[in-house]
Amino acid sequence: MIRRLLLLLPFLVFVGLAFFLYRGLSLDPSARESALWGQEFPSFTLSTLEEPGAEVDESLLRGRMSLVNVWASWCPTCKEEMPQLLALSERGVQMVGINYKDARDLGRQFLEEFGKPFEVNIFDPAGDLGFELGVYGVPETFLVDANGIVRYKHVGYITPAQVDEVMAEVEKWH
Amino acid sequence: MALTLKSRCCVVIVLLLASFQSMADTAIDARHFEDPVMAERYRDLTASLRCPKCDAQAIDSSNSPVAADMRERVALMLHEGRADKEILDFMANRFGEFVLYNPRLDGRTWLLWALPAALVVGGGLVVIAFVQARRHRRVRPLSEEERARLSSLIHRHRERSE
Known part of the structure; x- marks a missing residue:
C-alpha cells in the first residue's frame, strides 16, 4: 500500500510545481512592493519649485492626506499623466509634486504647458528625496496619510482607467 | 619600416x-x-x-x-x-x-532557504533506507522442489540450443 502511494509522489510534485508555475504566469514581473509601505515619509529639507528661497520639510505632509507625485519635465509619460492628476485634484485630493532631477525653468515651463494639479512642488534637483523614496522610474505616486505615513504607491503613470482605483485608495485611508 | x-x-x-x-x-x-x-x-x-x-x-x-x-x-x-x-x-x-540578490531570511523567504536543505536531507534518508534494505536482504536457499524445477529448465534449454 505504501509503495503504491510512493508511486503517486512524482505526480504530486508535478501538481505542486504546475500550481506555482501557473500562478507565476499571471503575476506582473514589474510589480514591486514598496519598502515604504506603512513607513513614515522620509525627512527632507528642500526648496520649492515655485520659490527658490523657500524651505519645506516633511511637516508639509502632516495634518492632511496628500497624494505625492514624482515627476520631471524630461519624462514623456509624466505629460500623459497630467490630465489624470488634474482630475484627481478636481475630486478634492491634495496633490503635492516632487520635481525630480530637473531644472527650475524647465519644470515651471512644463507646468505652464500641461497644467497645475499641485498645491506645491518640492524641488529635488539632485534626486536625494527620490532616492530616499526608492524612486526608480518616474512618474511614481505615493499616498501619504495625515500622520505622514505612506499608505499606497503607484509606479508608472496613472492611466485614465486607474483614476478610480487611486481614488478608492484615497477614500480607504481617509 | x-x-x-x-x-x-x-x-x-x-x-x-x-x-x-x-x-x-x-x-x-x-x-x-x-x-x-x-x-x-x-x-x-x-x-x-x-x-x-x-x-x-x-x-x-x-x-x-x-x-x-x-x-x-x-x-x-x-x-x-x-x-x-x-x-x-x-x-x-x-x-x-x-x-537583494541574496534575500534575507524572514517569514516569506524561509521556504526558499529551507527547501534545498530539506531536499538534501530527504534525499540522504532515501539513500540510507535503500542501502539498509539491501544490506538486510537474506538469500534463502532453494527448496528441493525448486532445485528440481531449475535443473529441468536448464536441461530443456540445453537440449533446445543443441
Whole structure:
C-alpha cells in the first residue's frame, strides 16, 4: 500500500510545481512592493519649485492626506499623466509634486504647458528625496496619510482607467 | 619600416578593441579605491544588488540612472566606514527586498532557504533506507522442489540450443 502511494509522489510534485508555475504566469514581473509601505515619509529639507528661497520639510505632509507625485519635465509619460492628476485634484485630493532631477525653468515651463494639479512642488534637483523614496522610474505616486505615513504607491503613470482605483485608495485611508 | 598587410590588420583590430574597452569604461563609471579590500567589497556589493529598473541585472553592469545613483551611494557609504550589511539594509529599506540578490531570511523567504536543505536531507534518508534494505536482504536457499524445477529448465534449454 505504501509503495503504491510512493508511486503517486512524482505526480504530486508535478501538481505542486504546475500550481506555482501557473500562478507565476499571471503575476506582473514589474510589480514591486514598496519598502515604504506603512513607513513614515522620509525627512527632507528642500526648496520649492515655485520659490527658490523657500524651505519645506516633511511637516508639509502632516495634518492632511496628500497624494505625492514624482515627476520631471524630461519624462514623456509624466505629460500623459497630467490630465489624470488634474482630475484627481478636481475630486478634492491634495496633490503635492516632487520635481525630480530637473531644472527650475524647465519644470515651471512644463507646468505652464500641461497644467497645475499641485498645491506645491518640492524641488529635488539632485534626486536625494527620490532616492530616499526608492524612486526608480518616474512618474511614481505615493499616498501619504495625515500622520505622514505612506499608505499606497503607484509606479508608472496613472492611466485614465486607474483614476478610480487611486481614488478608492484615497477614500480607504481617509 | 613598411608593415605587411597582416600586421596592419592586427594593429587595426587592437585599436578597435581598445576603443571598445574605453567605451565600456565610460558607460559604467570606474571607481578607484585606495584600499584594495574596500575595492573588493565595492565589487561584491554592487554585484549583489539588483537594479530595480532593469529586471535581471546587477547595479554593477547597468546603465540606468538609478543604478548609477545606487553605485555612488554604495561607494559613499563604504568611505563612511559602514558595514556591508548596513549598506544592503539601507538599499532594501528604500528600494525593497527586490534589490537583494541574496534575500534575507524572514517569514516569506524561509521556504526558499529551507527547501534545498530539506531536499538534501530527504534525499540522504532515501539513500540510507535503500542501502539498509539491501544490506538486510537474506538469500534463502532453494527448496528441493525448486532445485528440481531449475535443473529441468536448464536441461530443456540445453537440449533446445543443441
